[in-house]
Amino acid sequence: MKVLNYITCTNILLKKLGVVDSDICSFCNLSREEIEHMIFTCSVSQNFWNDFKWYWYCNTKETILLSLKDIIVGVLAGNGNDFLNYCILVGKSVIYHCKRNNRKPSLQSFKLLLCKKYHTELYIAQKNNILHIFHKKWKFKP
Numbered sequence: 001m002k003v004l005n006y007i008t009c010t011n012i013l014l015k016k017l018g019v020v021d022s023d024i025c026s027f028c029n030l031s032r033e034e035i036e037h038m039i040f041t042c043s044v045s046q047n048f049w050n051d052f053k054w055y056w057y058c059n060t061k062e063t064i065l066l067s068l069k070d071i072i073v074g075v076l077a078g079n080g081n082d083f084l085n086y087c088i089l090v091g092k093s094v095i096y097h098c099k100r101n102n103r104k105p106s107l108q109s110f111k112l113l114l115c116k117k118y119h120t121e122l123y124i125a126q127k128n129n130i131l132h133i134f135h136k137k138w139k140f141k142p
């Protein structure tokens with residue numbers, strides 16, 4: 001995943017830079033912290049994405065499968081995946097934020113961040129009189 005190297009600071013890069021002593025994953029302490037591992041294949045991240053899929057199902061009644069590719073570049077197949085891709089971006093942001101703060105990513109952290117974004121965008125949409133665009137984007141209220 002050359003695309004994300006040097007943008008996302010994994011422990012592999014931080015060790016090369018002399019910032020940390022170990023390149024082992026901050027979540028599981030088992031594997032090297034490759035980007036793919038941190039955001040997807042790590043058991044901790046897998047738990048997060050499983051919770052995310054359940055949350056998505058509860059709010060949309062849509063069953064989704066998420067591959068590494070879907071997490072990295074977004075869900076490409078089908079129409080109307082913009083909001084799902086937005087939520088995946090928020091999920092990746094939660095994983096990275098939790099890694100930096102030595103916490104495990106949780107659905108609760110995700111819901112909190114999504115809720116903040118919802119209220120910020122609602123405020124902006126009301127101010128600019130573009131609520132129709134806001135309601136088109138947000139498939140459900142978090």
Ligand SMILES: [Zn+2]
Nearest residue numbers: 025027028042
């Ligand atoms: Zn791990």
